[in-house]
Amino acid sequence: MMQSKRIAFWSVAPLVAFVLIGFLLQWMASQGIGFFDWWFFSEVAATGLLVGVRYSLVALGFVLIFKASGVFNFAQGSMVLFAALTFVGLLGFGVPIWLSFPITLVVMWLLAVVIERVVLRPLVNQEHIILFMATIGVFYLLEGGGQLMWGSQVQTLDIGLPHGRIQLFGGNIQLQEFEIVTAGIAGLLVAVLAVFFNKTRVGRALRAVADDHQAALSVGIPLKAIWVIVWTVAGVVALVAGITWGTDLGVQPTLSLVALKALPVLILGGFTSIPGAIIGGLIIGCGEQVGEVFFGSLVGGAIQDWFAYMLALVFLLFRPQGLFGERIIERV
Amino acid sequence: MDAATPAALSDATLPPARTFGPPLLSVDNISLSFGGVKALTNISFNILEHEIRAIIGPNGAGKTSMLNVINGFYHPQEGTITWQGKVRKQMRPHQAAVQGIARTFQNVALFKGMSTLDNIMTGRLLKMHNVRAPETGVFGLDHLLRYGSAALDFALQCLYWGPNLKEEIRQREFCEQIIDFLEIQTIRKTPVGKLPYGLQKRVELARALAMEPKLLLLDEPMAGMNVEEKEDMCRFILDVNDEFGTTIALIEHDMGVVMDISDRVVVLDYGRKLADGSPDEVRADQGVIDAYLGVAH
Amino acid sequence: MLYREAGQFKTSYAADQALFPIRQDLLGFGLFAAFALFVVPYIASEYFLNTILIFFLVLVVASIGLNLLTGFCGQLSLGSGGFMATGAFAAYKLTTAFPDMHIVVVFLLSGCITALVGVLFGIPSLRIKGFYLAVATLAAQFFLLWLFNKVPWFTNHSSSGTISAPPRGLWGDSLYITGPQASPETKYIFLVVFVGLLALLAKNLVRSRIGRSWMAIRDMDIAAQLIGIRPLVAKLSAFAVSSFFIGISGALWAFIYSGAVEALAFEITRSFQVLFMIILGGLGSLLGSFLGAAFIVVLPIVLNLVLTAIDSSIDVGTIKHFEFMIFGALIVFFLIVEPHGLARLWQIAKEKLRLWPFPY
Numbered sequence: 006m007m008q009s010k011r012i013a014f015w016s017v018a019p020l021v022a023f024v025l026i027g028f029l030l031q032w033m034a035s036q037g038i039g040f041f042d043w044w045f046f047s048e049v050a051a052t053g054l055l056v057g058v059r060y061s062l063v064a065l066g067f068v069l070i071f072k073a074s075g076v077f078n079f080a081q082g083s084m085v086l087f088a089a090l091t092f093v094g095l096l097g098f099g100v101p102i103w104l105s106f107p108i109t110l111v112v113m114w115l116l117a118v119v120i121e122r123v124v125l126r127p128l129v130n131q132e133h134i135i136l137f138m139a140t141i142g143v144f145y146l147l148e149g150g151g152q153l154m155w156g157s158q159v160q161t162l163d164i165g166l167p168h169g170r171i172q173l174f175g176g177n178i179q180l181q182e183f184e185i186v187t188a189g190i191a192g193l194l195v196a197v198l199a200v201f202f203n204k205t206r207v208g209r210a211l212r213a214v215a216d217d218h219q220a221a222l223s224v225g226i227p228l229k230a231i232w233v234i235v236w237t238v239a240g241v242v243a244l245v246a247g248i249t250w251g252t253d254l255g256v257q258p259t260l261s262l263v264a265l266k267a268l269p270v271l272i273l274g275g276f277t278s279i280p281g282a283i284i285g286g287l288i289i290g291c292g293e294q295v296g297e298v299f300f301g302s303l304v305g306g307a308i309q310d311w312f313a314y315m316l317a318l319v320f321l322l323f324r325p326q327g328l329f330g331e332r333i334i335e336r337v
Numbered sequence: 338m339d340a341a342t343p344a345a346l347s348d349a350t351l352p353p354a355r356t357f358g359p360p361l362l363s364v365d366n367i368s369l370s371f372g373g374v375k376a377l378t379n380i381s382f383n384i385l386e387h388e389i390r391a392i393i394g395p396n397g398a399g400k401t402s403m404l405n406v407i408n409g410f411y412h413p414q415e416g417t418i419t420w421q422g423k424v425r426k427q428m429r430p431h432q433a434a435v436q437g438i439a440r441t442f443q444n445v446a447l448f449k450g451m452s453t454l455d456n457i458m459t460g461r462l463l464k465m466h467n468v469r470a471p472e473t474g475v476f477g478l479d480h481l482l483r484y485g486s487a488a489l490d491f492a493l494q495c496l497y498w499g500p501n502l503k504e505e506i507r508q509r510e511f512c513e514q515i516i517d518f519l520e521i522q523t524i525r526k527t528p529v530g531k532l533p534y535g536l537q538k539r540v541e542l543a544r545a546l547a548m549e550p551k552l553l554l555l556d557e558p559m560a561g562m563n564v565e566e567k568e569d570m571c572r573f574i575l576d577v578n579d580e581f582g583t584t585i586a587l588i589e590h591d592m593g594v595v596m597d598i599s600d601r602v603v604v605l606d607y608g609r610k611l612a613d614g615s616p617d618e619v620r621a622d623q624g625v626i627d628a629y630l631g632v633a634h
Numbered sequence: 635m636l637y638r639e640a641g642q643f644k645t646s647y648a649a650d651q652a653l654f655p656i657r658q659d660l661l662g663f664g665l666f667a668a669f670a671l672f673v674v675p676y677i678a679s680e681y682f683l684n685t686i687l688i689f690f691l692v693l694v695v696a697s698i699g700l701n702l703l704t705g706f707c708g709q710l711s712l713g714s715g716g717f718m719a720t721g722a723f724a725a726y727k728l729t730t731a732f733p734d735m736h737i738v739v740v741f742l743l744s745g746c747i748t749a750l751v752g753v754l755f756g757i758p759s760l761r762i763k764g765f766y767l768a769v770a771t772l773a774a775q776f777f778l779l780w781l782f783n784k785v786p787w788f789t790n791h792s793s794s795g796t797i798s799a800p801p802r803g804l805w806g807d808s809l810y811i812t813g814p815q816a817s818p819e820t821k822y823i824f825l826v827v828f829v830g831l832l833a834l835l836a837k838n839l840v841r842s843r844i845g846r847s848w849m850a851i852r853d854m855d856i857a858a859q860l861i862g863i864r865p866l867v868a869k870l871s872a873f874a875v876s877s878f879f880i881g882i883s884g885a886l887w888a889f890i891y892s893g894a895v896e897a898l899a900f901e902i903t904r905s906f907q908v909l910f911m912i913i914l915g916g917l918g919s920l921l922g923s924f925l926g927a928a929f930i931v932v933l934p935i936v937l938n939l940v941l942t943a944i945d946s947s948i949d950v951g952t953i954k955h956f957e958f959m960i961f962g963a964l965i966v967f968f969l970i971v972e973p974h975g976l977a978r979l980w981q982i983a984k985e986k987l988r989l990w991p992f993p994y
Contacts, residue, residue, distance in 0.1 A: 077765045123966070124966055124970075127970040128969065128970060131969075131973070133764065133765075134708075134710060134764060135969055135973060137710075137764075137765060137768075138909075138913055138965065138969060139965065139966050139969045139970075141906065141909070141965065142961075142962045142963070142964075142965030142966040142969065143962060143966065144962065145906075145958045145959070145961050145962030145965065146958070146959050146962030146963055146966070147962075148955075148958050148962070149954075149955040149956065149957065149958025149959035149960075149961075149962060150955075150958075150959050152951075152955045152958075153952065153955040153956065153959065157951055157955070262902075265772070268769045268772065269769065269773075271769075272766065272769055276765070304784070305784040305785075306784075307780060307783075307784065308780070310776050310779075310780050311773060311776035311777040311780050314769070314772055314773035314776055314777070315773050315777060317769060317770075317773065318758060318769075318770050318773040321758045321761065321762050321766060321769075321770055322757075322758055322761065408860065410856075429859065430856070430859040430860050431859045431860070431861075431862050431863060431864050431865075433860075434859070434860055434861055434862035435862055439860070440860055442857070446854050446856065446857035446860075447853075447854075447857070448849060448850050448853035448854060448857070448858075449853055449854075450849055450852065450853045450918065451846070451849055451850075451853065455846060455849075458846060459846045459847070459849075459850050459858075459861060459863075460861055462843060462846070462847060462861055462862055462863060463861070463862035465843055491844070491871075494838065494839060494842040494843060494844055495835055495838055495839060496838065497838035497841070497842060501842060502648060502651075505647075505651065505842070506646075506647045506648055506651075509647045509651075510647070544861070548861065548862070
């Protein structure tokens with residue numbers, strides 16, 4: 006299918022599924038299982054979509070690095086935590102927001118440079134699995150390092166994001182202002198990155214590098230500079246994700262595990278696709294919320310720990326390359 | 338008798354004419370495409386038992402794709418493959434291996450983490466059994482016996498000493514014969530990743546031979562070799578065909594090799610068949626000369 | 635001079651394929667085994683036995699298990715913690731439901747149950763590789779842990795969510811290896827023998843047909859298919875055997891090392907710990923599993939000693955963070971410098987030993 010047709014299809018199909026699930030839940034409620042109300046269902050789903058946008062953002066960080074260097078950056082999660090910790094730490098020292106933000110950005114850039122020089126460059130010709138394991142090492146380094154520098158207590162993050170609720174449809178659907186605003190920020194960033202990647206010259210260079218390192222080198226694309234750019238962008242993404250999740254949950258070590266949730270998003274959307282990360286994030290976010298609220302209560306709760314992963318697993322059985330990923334044809 | 342009269346040469350002193358069996362493999366009207374790209378269009382030819390068949394053509398002609406189809410890697414959109422007289426259903430590569438088709442690759446496909454001996458022993462996998470399930474012909478019972486014997490086989494492997502070790506030694510002896518045949522004794526225990534390219538190709542051939550194949554597909558076995566190595570490889574290929582009667586199909590670019598050792602030749606170009614016949618016939622074919630051979634040097 | 639193989643000719647294939655073809659290796663191993671079995675229980679302190687040696691032996695089993703799957707068969711798994719939990723809870727349910735079943739049988743059966751679970755979660759591996767498979771195993775990890783946490787049947791409806799090992803002996807009412815009557819010496823000797831046998835099992839599998847088919851799949855699964863190896867059988871058997879080992883490790887953890895355990899002990903950090911063991915020790919090497927496990931056990935203790943020596947008021951959390959950083963740095967270091975881990979370094983040392991005391 007052509008790319009745009011595919012995007013259209015996978016935007017509509019979940020809506021259909023959503024309605025079908027609604028009917029299923031309605032039937033279950035009529036049999037005495039659980040509670041169902043269309044407004045409530047829509048509210049939960051809408052909240053899920055908003056959360057999903059934030060998942061998409063983290064997933065995008067993975068996709069960018071994977072597209073540009075073929076490295077699956079397991080450390081993305083700890084980058085989120087590290088960025089959030091640095092930001093909160095600076096705020097704690099009394100540095101105003103408009104200064105903390107760029108300082109943290111610089112820190113993330115420095116981190117990108119260090120990672121590229123110390124970890125990526127020596128491992129340039131190794132198989133992907135080795136690079137992946139190296140990023141697990143980086144994950145641990147950042148986990149330990151971040152907490153050593155800034156402490157590991159839960160810290161509240163308040164940069165003035167709204168905390169009220171807004172009412173839609175005459176009070177039938179209540180949504181958190183916070184969710185809407187953060188979804189907006191995330192969505193904006195996703196759109197910017199998508200445009201950057203597809204329309205600008207640097208974006209084209211990134212795509213070239215993702216396709217073939219050697220070929221990119223031979224046309225004069227500076228590989229190392231590209232990698233620094235990509236990891237810095239991923240760092241920016243991590244910072245925004247860190248701020249949004251951090252305000253929601255507080256800045257604490259479990260933040261890196263939240264970022265791990267982006268992995269099922271990638272499975273669904275394909276590791277190399279930006280629209281895939283977006284739509285995958287929305288599906289996962291919505292599915293998780295609906296699952297937790299309507300099914301989770303039936304089995305003791307807390308199923309959001311594994312629901313996203315199981316969903317991804319089922320997907321893997323039927324469509325291993327994800328919704329938008331490229332089917333790998335192995336040439337013999 | 339005069340020493341130099343031609344009458345002194347009788348039929349008895351000439352080497353026997355090569356005899357071939359019935360067609361081992363025949364492909365009929367095979368067409369293969371990847372998306373919009375047509376790799377093969379309406380290819381038909383056969384390979385007789387015990388013959389050495391060469392498949393030649395310029396790069397991109399579809400030769401490797403043809404081998405991949407025979408192997409079961411690619412499934413053609415049209416056409417049939419007949420193996421030993423029976424039309425073959427779409428199959429996976431390991432089923433082709435069970436049927437008796439072995440293959441070497443253009444880019445050496447050895448198991449880099451293992452030694453030469455281990456690579457060849459891995460080739461013996463299909464022939465190694467600790468326990469053989471008897472065939473009773475009764476449907477359900479056969480399945481049960483197969484699973485039971487697989488479980489017993491596994492248990493014996495866990496134990497290692499006993500029947501499993503005997504089987505390992507027996508297979509090792511067979512592999513050593515191949516090692517002697519291909520003269521690679523000194524590199525038995527070397528990890529194959531450390532071997533030079535020419536020796537890697539020989540090890541790959543050894544591994545293919547370990548499967549005791551009926552049909553051996555060789556994809557550019559002489560690529561990247563110097564004259565001496567090529568002569569060695571030619572000798573090995575001829576010996577394999579001679580001693581074991583293995584049917585061989587090879588893709589090769591070196592015209593000298595092709596003309597010298599093959600019995601019949603198929604010429605492909607842009608996915609179509611240009612010519613099919615003995616080396617001399619093919620060499621004289623105008624279409625082939627225009628597309629591929631060029632002016633004789 | 636000591637480590638020369640010259641003069642040791644093998645006259646049969648069986649001798650060539652023996653476990654220790656070099657005489658010095660056989661001797662060395664024999665001495666080491668005798669020392670471990672007969673000398674150590676008498677000279678080691680209870681603390682050393684309990685905290686270090688028993689812990690090490692329990693982890694070795696998990697390390698071997700994961701190495702079989704990831705190092706020998708090339709299937710990356712991040713679900714080891716979940717499978718250890720499966721083994722622990724399976725053993726618990728078995729022994730509480732059948733108190734007369736011999737404890738070793740319980741361990742082996744819990745391994746088999748984990749093998750079945752492993753096969754179930756291994757089925758996706760047939761269509762996906764690499765990172766995708768890692769994510770699938772993460773699904774196993776999170777789901778299994780949630781299951782053991784939330785479903786009270788697994789803990790026999792205990793309110794605390796922990797399972798404690800009932801006292802079981804090797805021979806009726808004596809030779810206790812679980813419960814309060816078990817002495818560290820008994821536990822240690824039992825583990826040395828049991829783990830030794832398990833390691834032998836792993837070694838046998840690795841050098842048999844099945845091990846070769848795993849390695850073929852790891853190195854180039856397309857070529858492996860051409861030889862007649864069915865990827866389905868090879869990958870699932872790797873998952874099964876690997877989970878068998880990892881499950882037994884979990885059961886040993888719960889019953890012998892820790893006595894009482896909750897699902898939390900097997901969360902994702904445990905999976906990473908096992909993965910680190912095989913990366914540092916050496917992927918695709920059984921010796922590496924041992925070395926990696928030893929390293930992972932000893933390093934935090936050494937780190938603790940060093941850091942408290944420098945600053946005696948340092949708190950536990952900070953030590954933990956240093957530990958994380960050092961592990962992360964070590965992983966990156968080893969992957970860059972010696973991707974084949976400590977086992978390769980050991981091999982290099984042996985090769986140098988062949989020439990010693992001459993330089994070349």
